Amino acid sequence: MNDIRSIILPPPTASRARATLDPHMDIDPLTGLMGRRRLMAHLAERLALPGAALGLLLIDLDRFKALNDSLGHQIGDMALCRVAQRLRSSAGRDAMLARISGDGFAVVIKDGAEAAGAADRIIDLIGRPYAVSGHTFTLGASVGIATAPFNGVDAHQLLDAADLALHQAENDGRNRHRRFEPAMQTRAQLRQSLEQDMRAALLIQQTDLRRAMALEQFALYYQPQVCLKTGRLVGFEALMRWHHPTLGMVPPDDFIPLAEEIGLIDLLGVWALRTACRQAALWPGLQVGVNVSPLQLRDGPALVKAVADALLESCLDPECLEIEITESSLMGDVGETLHALRELGVGLALDDFGTGFSSLSRLGSHPFTRIKIDRSFVAALALPQGDAGPQRTGTTAPGWMIRAIAALGTGLGMSTIIEGIETVEQAQLAREVGCTQMQGYLVSRPVPADALPGLIHRWMNQATQDSIR
Amino acid sequence: MSHMLHSLAYFSRISEPVGPEALQAMVGDILCSARRRNPSIGVTGALLFSGGCFAQVLEGELADVELIFETIQCDPRHKDVIVVHFHPIVARSFPEWSMAFAGIDCGERRAALAADALATPDDIAAAPGGADFVQVLRNLVMRQAELAS
Numbered sequence: 001m002n003d004i005r006s007i008i009l010p011p012p013t014a015s016r017a018r019a020t021l022d023p024h025m026d027i028d029p030l031t032g033l034m035g036r037r038r039l040m041a042h043l044a045e046r047l048a049l050p051g052a053a054l055g056l057l058l059i060d061l062d063r064f065k066a067l068n069d070s071l072g073h074q075i076g077d078m079a080l081c082r083v084a085q086r087l088r089s090s091a092g093r094d095a096m097l098a099r100i101s102g103d104g105f106a107v108v109i110k111d112g113a114e115a116a117g118a119a120d121r122i123i124d125l126i127g128r129p130y131a132v133s134g135h136t137f138t139l140g141a142s143v144g145i146a147t148a149p150f151n152g153v154d155a156h157q158l159l160d161a162a163d164l165a166l167h168q169a170e171n172d173g174r175n176r177h178r179r180f181e182p183a184m185q186t187r188a189q190l191r192q193s194l195e196q197d198m199r200a201a202l203l204i205q206q207t208d209l210r211r212a213m214a215l216e217q218f219a220l221y222y223q224p225q226v227c228l229k230t231g232r233l234v235g236f237e238a239l240m241r242w243h244h245p246t247l248g249m250v251p252p253d254d255f256i257p258l259a260e261e262i263g264l265i266d267l268l269g270v271w272a273l274r275t276a277c278r279q280a281a282l283w284p285g286l287q288v289g290v291n292v293s294p295l296q297l298r299d300g301p302a303l304v305k306a307v308a309d310a311l312l313e314s315c316l317d318p319e320c321l322e323i324e325i326t327e328s329s330l331m332g333d334v335g336e337t338l339h340a341l342r343e344l345g346v347g348l349a350l351d352d353f354g355t356g357f358s359s360l361s362r363l364g365s366h367p368f369t370r371i372k373i374d375r376s377f378v379a380a381l382a383l384p385q386g387d388a389g390p391q392r393t394g395t396t397a398p399g400w401m402i403r404a405i406a407a408l409g410t411g412l413g414m415s416t417i418i419e420g421i422e423t424v425e426q427a428q429l430a431r432e433v434g435c436t437q438m439q440g441y442l443v444s445r446p447v448p449a450d451a452l453p454g455l456i457h458r459w460m461n462q463a464t465q466d467s468i469r
Numbered sequence: 470m471s472h473m474l475h476s477l478a479y480f481s482r483i484s485e486p487v488g489p490e491a492l493q494a495m496v497g498d499i500l501c502s503a504r505r506r507n508p509s510i511g512v513t514g515a516l517l518f519s520g521g522c523f524a525q526v527l528e529g530e531l532a533d534v535e536l537i538f539e540t541i542q543c544d545p546r547h548k549d550v551i552v553v554h555f556h557p558i559v560a561r562s563f564p565e566w567s568m569a570f571a572g573i574d575c576g577e578r579r580a581a582l583a584a585d586a587l588a589t590p591d592d593i594a595a596a597p598g599g600a601d602f603v604q605v606l607r608n609l610v611m612r613q614a615e616l617a618s
Contacts (some may be wrong), residue, residue, distance in 0.1 A: 085539070086543060090543075128542045129550050129551070130539075131534070131539070231563050
C-alpha cells in the first residue's frame with residue numbers, strides 16, 4: 001500500500017496552463033512552427049516507415065504565465081517567438097519543431113540517442129535572459145523525452161509517453177529533462193483509477209444515490225481516548241478509512257493528499273463531520289475528535305458553516321465535538337476561523353504537537369482546548385533512564401519533553417493527550433509526567449462504528465482501566 | 470520607444486576553458502563578427518574578457534540592441550548570462566567603435582587592467598544604472614588604444 005503514496009502526484013496535462021491555441025491549426029501563426037495537428041501527421045508519417053526511429057521532446061515553459069501576467073500578452077507573444085528561435089538553434093538542423101499549446105512546444109529529432117543532449121541544450125538556451133521591448137526577464141523549460149520504437153510505435157503513444165516524462169520533469173523541480181519510463185505509465189494509470197474511484201464514491205455519497213455502497217467504501221473508524229487519572233473513557237478520534245473495492249484498505253495518509261489535490265477534500269471533510277456528529281450523538285457524554293485539512297481551514301466561513309450544520313443536524317452537544325487541527329495548518333491567518341469555531345462551543349485540539357513549527361506564541365494566542373502530543377514522543381517513555389534530558393536537575397524520569405509539554409498545557413488551561421500508547425508501563429509513565437489523557441493500541445485500535453457499543457460496554461466494566469489507574 | 474537609444478550590459482562565463490591561443494582566436498573571432506555585423510545596424514559597444522568572463526556593452530536603437538543581444542545569447546561559447554543593465558541613454562559611450570576591445574587577460578599588463586575592472590562584478594552591477602561599469606570599460610578601451618599605438 002506504500003506504493004499509493006508515490007502516485008499522489010499533481011495531475012498531468014489537465015492542470016497545465018494552456019493559452020488559447022487552436023489544436024487543429026496546421027501552422028502556428030505566431031511562431032511559424034507546426035501546429036499540433038501537423039505534428040501528429042508528421043509523426044504518423046515518419047513512424048509508418050519500416051524501422052522508424054526518432055526522439056520526441058515535449059517542452060513546457062516555466063514561469064510563462066507569470067510573464068504574461070506581469071508584462072502583458074504582447075510581450076508574452078514576443079517571448080514565445082524568441083523561444084521558437086532558440087529552439088531552432090538548439091535542436092539541430094534536422095529537427096522538426098511544433099508549438100502544441102500556449103506555452104508548450106515539441107521537437108522531433110532523428111536520433112533518439114541524442115535526445116538528452118538536445119534537451120539539455122534547449123533547457124540551457126531557453127533559460128538564458130531575454131531582452132524584449134526594453135524589458136529583461138528569464139524563463140525556464142522542462143522537457144519530457146520519449147523515443148520510438150522503444151516508448152511507442154504510434155504518434156499518440158509517443159506523445160502520451162513524452163507527456164508523462166514531462167510531467168515527471170516538472171514534478172522533480174522543473175528546469176530539467178526526464179526520459180519516459182514504463183513505471184510512469186503504471187503510476188499514472190493507478191492514480192487515474194484511484195481518482196475516478198474516489199470521485200465516484202464521494203459523488204454517489206453526495207447525491208445520496210446508492211448510499212449504502214458508498215458507505216461501504218468510505219468509513220469512519222473510532223479510536224478511544226481515556227483519562228489517565230480515572231481510567232475512564234472520555235471520547236474517540238474519528239479516523240477516515242477508504243475501503244477500496246480492489247486495493248483494499250487505503251490509509252488516510254495516502255488518500256487524503258489525493259482528495260486535497262483533486263478538490264474533493266471539502267466534500268470528504270463535510271461527510272466526516274456529519275457522520276462523526278451523528279455517531280457521537282448516540283454516546284452521551286463522550287467526545288468525538290474530527291480532523292480538519294489545512295485546505296478546509298483556509299476557507300474559514302465554509303468550515304464554520306459545515307461544523308454548525310453538522311451540530312444542528314445531529315443535535316450533538318457542541319462540547320462533545322472537537323476539531324483537530326495540525327500545527328502545520330496554522331501557518332496562514334486562521335485566528336478568526338479558530339475563534340469562530342470556539343464560539344460554536346466546540347473544542348479545538350492542536351494535533352501532532354511537537355512535529356511541526358511548535359510555536360509557543362501561536363499556542364498561546366489561539367483558543368485551543370487540548371494539545372495532542374505526537375506519538376513520536378512515546379519512544380522517550382520506553383527508555384529506562386532520562387533521554388539525554390536535563391539530568392543535572394535530578395529529574396531522571398523519562399520523557400522530560402512530555403513533562404514540559406504537559407506543564408505547558410496545564411499553564412495554558414489545556415488538557416494534554418498523548419497518542420500512540422501501547423503498553424501499561426507507557427501509560428503509567430505518561431501519567432507520571434503530567435499528561436491527562438491517552439490514546440493508543442493499549443486501549444484499542446481504531447474500530448468501525450458498529451463495534452463501538454461493545455467496546456464502550458467492555459471498557460466501562462473491564463479490568464484494563466484498573467490496571468492503569 | 471524602439472527608436473530610442475538604449476544601452477545593455479551583461480556578464481557571462483566562457484562555456485569551456487580553453488588555452489591562451491584558442492582564447493585569443495575566439496575573442497578575435499567574436500570581435501570580427503561583431504565589427505562586420507554592427508556597423509550596418511548602427512550598434513556600438515565594447516567587449517572585455519577576463520578571468521573566464523565576458524563583459525559587454527551594446528548600445529543602439531532598442532530593437533537593434535535586442536536583436537544583437539538575442540544573437541549573442543544563442544552563442545554556445547558562453548553561458549551564465551547576467552544582464553547588468555538595460556535602459557535608455559541620451560548619448561552613446563562608444564560612438565566610434567562598432568565593438569571596442571577593452572582587453573583580454575592573456576598579456577600580463579592587460580591582465581592587470583582587466584582584473585581591476587572585473588574584480589568585483591557585483592559592485593559594478595550594483596552601481597546605479599551600471600554607469601560605473603560603462604566608465605570602467607571606457608577607461609580600459611582608452612588604455613588598449615594607447616597600448617596598441
